[in-house]
Amino acid sequence: xxxxxxxxxxxxxxxxxxxxxxxxxxxxxxxxxxxxxxxxxxxxxxxxxxxxxxxxxxxxxxxxxxxxxxxxxxxxxxxxxxxxxxxxxxxxxxxxxxxxxxxxxxxxxxxxxxxxxxxxxxxxxxxxxxxxxxxxxxxxxxxxxxxxxxxxxxxxxxxxxxxxxxxxxxxxxxxxxxxxxxxxxxxxxxxxxxxxxxxxxxxxxxxxxxxxxxxxxxxxxxxxxxxxxxxxxxxxxxxxxxxxxxxxxxxxxxxxxxxxxxxxxxxx
Amino acid sequence: xxxxxxxxxxxxxxxxxxxxxxxxxxxxxxxxxxxxxxxxxxxxxxxxxxxxxxxxxxxxxxxxxxxxxxxxxxxxxxxxxxxxxxxxxxxxxxxxxxxxxxxxxxxxxxxxxxxxxxxxxxxxxxxxxxxxxxxxxxxxxxxx
Numbered sequence: 446x447x448x449x450x451x452x453x454x455x456x457x458x459x460x461x462x463x464x465x466x467x468x469x470x471x472x473x474x475x476x477x478x479x480x481x482x483x484x485x486x487x488x489x490x491x492x493x494x495x496x497x498x499x500x501x502x503x504x505x506x507x508x509x510x511x512x513x514x515x516x517x518x519x520x521x522x523x524x525x526x527x528x529x530x531x532x533x534x535x536x537x538x539x540x541x542x543x544x545x546x547x548x549x550x551x552x553x554x555x556x557x558x559x560x561x562x563x564x565x566x567x568x569x570x571x572x573x574x575x576x577x578x579x580x581x582x583x584x585x586x587x588x589x590x591x592x593x594x595x596x597x598x599x600x601x602x603x604x605x606x607x608x609x610x611x612x613x614x615x616x617x618x619x620x621x622x623x624x625x626x627x628x629x630x631x632x633x634x635x636x637x638x639x640x641x642x643x644x645x646x647x648x649x650x651x652x653x654x655x656x657x658x659x660x661x662x663x664x665x666x667x668x669x670x671x672x673x674x675x676x677x678x679x680x681x682x683x684x685x686x687x688x689x690x691x692x693x694x695x696x697x698x699x700x701x702x703x704x705x706x707x708x709x710x711x712x713x
Numbered sequence: 714x715x716x717x718x719x720x721x722x723x724x725x726x727x728x729x730x731x732x733x734x735x736x737x738x739x740x741x742x743x744x745x746x747x748x749x750x751x752x753x754x755x756x757x758x759x760x761x762x763x764x765x766x767x768x769x770x771x772x773x774x775x776x777x778x779x780x781x782x783x784x785x786x787x788x789x790x791x792x793x794x795x796x797x798x799x800x801x802x803x804x805x806x807x808x809x810x811x812x813x814x815x816x817x818x819x820x821x822x823x824x825x826x827x828x829x830x831x832x833x834x835x836x837x838x839x840x841x842x843x844x845x846x847x848x849x850x851x852x853x854x855x856x857x
Contacts, residue, residue, distance in 0.1 A: 446755040452714050453733030453779055476780075483775045484756035486734070496733065500780065524769065545836025547814060548757065550769040551776065630835040 448486035455498040459505065459581065462497055462608060467583040469495045470605035476500075477520060477556030480548050505555070505610060514615040519555025519608075526554065535574075535621040535641055536614070539566045542623070545631035555609045563598045564633040564649035570614075571595075572654040573639050573646040577613040582606045595653040617641060622706025625649070626698055628689070635690045638702035640710040645703060650695045651683030660703060670707040678703040718782035722747065723791030731778045738762045738773035740781075741788060749789040749809050753838070760837035763810040764788050770817035792816050801850055803841035810837050815851050827852035 456462040466473055474493035476482055485491040499505055505520040508529050515533075517526065523540050526532065527549070543549055543557070543566050557567035558578065571578070571591035578594045580587050582604060589602060596602050603609065621641040625634035634649040645661055648654040659681040660674055668674060678700035686692035719728035722745060731740060738755075741747040741764070753759035755774045762773040765787035789809035797815055802808045814837050818825055825833055830848050839847065 448734040450732065450734055453716055453777075455779070476777075479777060479780060480757065480772075480775050483736070483777060487736075487755055487774075498780065544757075545760070546833060547760065547763050547770040547772055547817070547836050548775075550766070551771050630832040 446487045448483075449489055449492045451486075451493050452495045453498065454495060455501055457501050459502055459608075459610070460583075462499060462502055463581060463583040463606070465495070465497050466606045466608060469497075473497055473605075475559070475608060477553040477559075478522060478551040479556075480544065480552040481556060481560040481562070499608075511613065514613060514617065516611050516613050517554050518611050519553065519558075521554045523549035523552050523554070533617045535617055535623060535639075536570070538621070538623040539570045539639070542566050542625050542627075542634070542637075548631070554612060558594070558612060559601050559603065559609050561595055561597075561599050561601050561653070562633065563651065563653060564635075564637065566634075566637075566648075567612075568595055569637060569639060569646050569648035569654040571612060572648075572656060573641055573644050574614050574617050575644070576615075578609060579611045579613065580607045581610045582608070586610070592656075598652050620710045620712070622709030624702045624706050624709075626702065636695050636699045636702060638699060638706045640703075640706040642710075645678075645707060647678070647682050647699050647703060650699045651685060655683055657681055657703065660707070664707065670704050670711060674707060675700045675704045716779050716782075718779055720781045720784055720786055722786045723788060733777065733779050735778045736774055737764070737766075737776040737778050737781050737786070740778040741773060741786070747788050747790055751806055751809055753806070758838070759807075760810040760814065761807050763813040763837065765813055765817060768817075768820060770814050787813070787816075789813060797847060797850055801843075801846040802839075803843045807837060807839045811839075811847055818851070819854065824855055826857050827855040828857065830855070 472494040476496050476498045506518045509516045557565050561568050576591045578589045594602050623639040625637040627634050637648045639646050645657040646654050659677045682696050682699050684692040684695040715730040717730050738752050741750050751761040753761035757772045757775045764773045767784050789812050797812050
């Protein structure tokens with residue numbers, strides 16, 4: 446349970462960080478809050494030659510209101526976001542499910558997005574709200590949709606020399622539903638579902654958070670949140686089984702959560 | 714390549730060279746002989762290693778010592794004995810983590826409500842399952 450050795454850099458500007466990633470590529474790992482990377486280092490699931498600590502880069506911090514929504518710097522800690530005045534309630538609700546409060550003091554928005562755990566709240570929220578991810582490298586910058594970004598479990602569409610700089614969310618006030626089933630409060634969700642506007646997402650179920658397009662079409666056609674919706678969700682939901690829950694359990698409970706979050710979003 | 718860091722632990726400055734891979738928990742225990750901070754799971758689940766980092770609760774097993782450079786660390790040794798007295802606990806292994814989490818909760822504005830405690834403290838595991846005296850003692854200090 447001790448990490449293998451690595452060299453440590455703590456750049457003080459984005460340009461300096463990007464030149465380190467340009468130099469080291471796949472041998473370097475970015476350290477955000479460390480709540481996912483440090484255990485991966487300890488279990489030697491990650492053995493980078495170089496760790497680049499992003500803690501002292503001012504360009505990566507902060508939350509700003511934009512013309513069409515919100516721009517959240519990759520190094521914004523969950524606890525900082527919790528204190529932002531006027532934060533849409535769906536974001537506050539999602540954050541409340543992220544780990545324990547002792548994790549949220551250190552964990553960052555960008556760290557969760559890049560780590561891309563299938564049960565992570567930020568990947569689910571980004572998919573639900575159709576977030577845009579701003580990436581930068583010493584070659585330039587580019588923007589990806591959440592769908593393009595989430596390639597596979599624990600695999601974001603980042604080139605080895607690229608860094609996630611910020612996430613942009615559209616205006617997302619108004620009614621929503623966000624629910625998880627977990628063994629104890631703060632654990633990773635066995636199953637989760639969320640609904641906002643005409644969008645529905647299931648997470649913790651498949652390889653990456655899944656937009657349930659069949660359910661969305663059903664709602665757009667005026668269908669309600671009853672048994673019919675649950676059946677649709679069960680049919681289209683990708684679900685995997687593991688030591689914590691079988692695929693059948695995830696599909697059944699996930700579909701029930703879909704029914705609940707759609708109901709909550711409609712009733713509010 | 715070792716890195717020079719300096720930090721304040723329980724109000725006392727410490728400076729030295731550390732390996733980048735050293736966790737804050739191991740720095741406290743092995744280099745500063747502050748063995749009140751305990752290591753259980755070493756991946757952030759059990760809560761035994763919880764300390765205060767700049768006044769906020771954090772897992773010292775999920776924090777590298779280099780990340781604590783320039784910051785204030787408070788461990789169980791720097792907190793009041795009366796907050797959660799020893800006799801509330803059976804084996805006591807989890808106590809330091811509970812004390813640091815409790816201190817962080819008591820510093821919050823607004824204070825959490827007593828009824829919220831079981832969920833808030835879900836990040837600290839007591840393997841003796843002696844939760845009730847711990848929760849009762851802390852509840853007594855909180856509103857409703």
